[in-house]
Amino acid sequence: MAVLAAAALLDELMGRNRNVLPNEKVKELNWEDSEYCKYFLVKFCPHDLFVNTKADLGTCPKVHDEEVRKLFEKAKGHRKVQYQEEFIRFCSNMVNEVERRIQKGRQRLALNSKQEITPSNPAQIQRNQEQINILNERINGLEKEAEQAGNDGNVEQAQGLMKLCDQLKEERDILKKQNENGHWSATAELAAAQEKQMEVCEVCGAFLIVGDAQQRIDDHLMGKQHVGYARLKTAIEEVTTAIQSSRDERRSLRDDKKDRDNIKEVDKIRKKEVDRTHKEYRDRSDYRSERVSIDRRDKDKNREKRDKDERRERDRERDKQRDRERDRRHRDRERETVFVAARSSRHSHHRR
Incomplete structure (x- = not known):
């Protein structure tokens, strides 16, 4: 303990790298290292809440470092959420334990309040005895039913009947005790009156006297146990809210990413449709151009053929004209x- 405290003091005064040599490489801080206390990084270490109290958890074996906590607070991701969930589980276990203690304290006060009514006359004692006889008959009957249910193999029913028997026996014992203590002394009545005025603290489970002095109430409210359990409950709510906010943020980022992906997919589909339309248009344009070219070639061929036919016809007419001219000259x-x-x-x- 003393060595660790001295080392922590030196680290605070001279820095964590006080023993590092000039040529030695300084280790970078990483909040995920196992040497650091996870609970201290998230909020606080529960070991520091109940020092020198009945709920003392002892000294934390991990390192508490403010610089590493700052790195943790800046970090994001699933690993950080795991630390926060582990903090909630540890604190919830402690809170559940004190809740059970509070429940037991309430039951104790309720039991004492039942015992405070003590018979002070024979008539009350007689009524209690009659009630005891009735309870004995019911208890005997329930025990027989439980035994029969156990023989039949119905374990759950048998257990339920035995539990009811225990409750009736407890009520019978209270009545017997009231009859045995027919007359309490004044000291016992005073003690009962004081016990009646007790209440259980809803935060730490401690017993308090109703109407106690304000100074004692303030001392209790400022005590380590009360403040510690109050901090635990508040921290659970805050960290739970932080986890939910982180999840909502990640969900929003995923939704935004999904929307962007959908937009990209729609743009891709639209681009493909536009490209297909352009291709079809180009294909139609190429087809039209090809058809025009073919038609032009056909027209050129037809025109060439027509011109050739015309030339042939002209040559034929010229030959005919030449033949007629030759025949005419021959006749001449x-x-x-x-x-x-x-x-x-x-x-x-x-002459002749």
């Missing part, structure tokens, strides 16, 4: 030959 030469021959024949006849 024949007529001229016949005419010359006829004229020569007339001249020769005339």
